[in-house]
Amino acid sequence: MSIPYRPGERVDSAALQAALAGLDVDAGAAAGARAAADYHWYSPILAERLRGRRPDLVVRPRSVDEVLRVAAACVRQRTPLTVRGGGTGNYGQCVPLHGGVTLDISALNQVLRIEPGWASVQAGVLIHDLDRAARAMRQQLCMVPSTARVATLGGFIAGGHSGIGSMRHGVLADPGNVRRLRVVTLEDPPRVLDLEGADIQKVHHAYGSNGIVIEVDVALTPAVDWQHSIALFDGYDALLRFGLAAGAATLENRREIDIFQLSAVERRITPYYAALRDRLEGADAMFAQVSPQTLPRYEALAQAMGGRVVARGTEDELIAAGMPSVTECAYNHTTLEALKSDRGVTYLQVAYPAPLDPALVARQMQRFGDEVLMHHEFSRSGGALVAFALPLVLYFDGEQLDTLKRSFELDGCRIFDPHTWVLEDGGMKQVDEAQLAFKRQTDPLGLMNPGKMRAWDERVLGRPGGQL
Template identity: 75%
Template sequence: MTPYRPHDPFDIEALARSLQGLDLRRDAAERARAGSDYHWYSPVLAGALRGREPHLVVRPRSVAEVERVAAACARHRVPLTVRGGGTGNYGQCVPLYGGVSLDITGLDAVLALEPGRARVQAGILIHTLNQAAAATGQQLAMWPSTERIATLGGFIAGGHSGIGSLRHGILADAGNVTRLVVVTLEDPPRRVVLEGADIQRAHHAYGSNGILVEVEVALVPRVEWRHSIALFPRYDTLLQFGLAAGAASVRGELDLFQMSAVERRITPYYAGLRGRLEDEDAMFAQVHPASLAAYEALVRAHGGRAVVAGTEAELLAQGLPSCTECAYNHTTLEALKSDRGVTYLQVAYPAPFSPELVAAQMARFGDEVFMHHEFSRVHADSGGELVAFALPLVQYFDEPQLRALIASFEADGCAIYDPHTWVLEDGGMKQVDEAQLAFKRQADPLGLMNPGKLRAWDERVLGIPGGGL
């Protein structure tokens, strides 16, 4: 059979007949829900992807049912898009050409919890796994700020890093994800086990090269992190502090799980903080109890004030937000709740990271850009290097303005991980991942998985321009 091409016709009734006995939904509300994720953060994506939804939503209850769906989609040449929590920001879950939305959240079993590792079904909520791990005195090494609503499989297929990355690096660093079991889109499907470096073949591929059904990830001893809010009179001073504290954490002198720098024009968007933080810039952090005194002393040494410190439960009891939900893309979410005029960018800085460059950008962009930086570690498996990257809020006018802003950041030597595209390579990667493409040829030879998201497949295999609709 030749590979599926965008807009090829398919017989959804024949597919539905062959899936009798499974949990199938096709009412308008279910289809609309399955056609949405958090791509509406981007006005560009909201416009381009409007109205794209699946014909059929299928909720498998077992791996055998997943295999039945995979075989039927291959047999009937129907596109299939996997859906976890649906919290992706780039339209990853939006089926561009309809077909099946495979809701994987019914596969949520904990298969094994052992010292240092968890083996689970891919549709488990990250929060549920963290709770199960806590009962064994352990926790995950990292999670997205959507920990309460995102699935582990979705984080691996669509995410990058998050809370905990300051201590344990990014998801792709060796040892964080240790084993994947993937169901291929063939008739009959195969179960492929990926371990070691082979994990990268299916990691962060937007569910375009196999259905993750089982995942093994690292666990670390549980810490009752102290959520700390520290205030600084100037944003560049706050960033200087972040560099000093981050370097101390890489040297092992401070044990830090998260550090998120948020400037004063953003914090009023956070429910619970409005009116409570004075006119200063804030560092939201999660700090090991044994490091808290030294961390707060370093805050003071940089001219800041530590104003809040407590466990997550203590902060919530005071009506304050958890520091987890003041970080990463929660900043954009909190802003969008009251201000639909904003959107965001993702900015990597040239090394060494320069707070002076950020100050110059703030002066140049004025009210168009509000700054927010995350401190993280990459290559944590080999010692680790501290990085700081920005998720600034942008007051949005139109797409040309956004493109001009991106060009201005790039002229400073910054790299933009464009959150205003649904094409995998055009976002953060900027290049073809040959290993992922080779794996797609094996795991999805008909090109049915999440079609339209992989530029390399469209251009090299189908011979059509990537990024079309």
């Protein structure tokens, strides 16, 4: 068996470029800098530690055959390969830590088939484009990240977790949401493998460290003309209690209220939404997408629980009225709204024990004072109603973040740390043995996105994980 690649090995760029002759290759500094940019700058810690990390070459394959050529060349030349989709990840996922090739998947963007209940696409398709194609056939995606206009489906599956729609359809990992992945391996010679059922989890959220996803079969659901709604409450506690009541009414066996998105944002954050500032009245806000048929019931519940609806309409109607889509008021777009005018903030990701206890959140707000501003996303996971927070943090230093994380954990919450590039340290906090075993098989030299999987560094290379 060949010896695995060790970070720091010299890459023979001339030989690599010769092997890639005829492909769309850019070895320029500008292309390298673009290929290394994603949204890790939301974290001051990652911004500092990942500065200057970039690829030696950017290759943009135009066909599966070209992907296979790039894979074969990287194996032969022992060159790291990092896949890049839309580059919207938050943890430096597509920042190559040790140079090599960035494989830009964006030209593999074809919608191959749309059937009732599912679509087959190339992995570089923009999520928004696929959703539009599905809607032309009266279907839609079950969930999208709030970055759907710029993110790829392959990147969502390799780097994402859940999104708008998770309130109704669960998280990406829930069975049936992703039906098949076709991946190219970094073996000699590279192989093309299809993964279905539970095997999909070997590659889902593995940061492109154990296979190049080239095709995806993804679930579709009948299209709904979602009504975007903004409801205001006086008090975050009241807002969360409304979220729990509305969420309970949307669970599949009831669907009295059919909700696609339910995002709670507290009053110290809402003033950051520049385009909505006048409408939000400095109050606590619920950003939601609700089916037209059940919107009256949703609004009646909001009113009965002390809320007032200040905006409603389809996405196009809101945009025509000078407002953003509520899709872009949620998930990490909330952090983005704050960062546009205040570079002193960063964020955490916190999963709460189910069911969410608003009294716990109230205690935390009291304890953290002005240091932590609350934002919760309601979602379903494994069929249950869950909530996780993306609170804004007034940033001082890494020690402060560690203290906050510990404090949340003592409350029984789970931290999905957005200030690390290491896969296991983000959310899992443990080795995913299936992902590691798959990497041993598909990437025996350890060339894919090296430095991201702690288990590989520690068990195979015998070096500490999380090292640059």
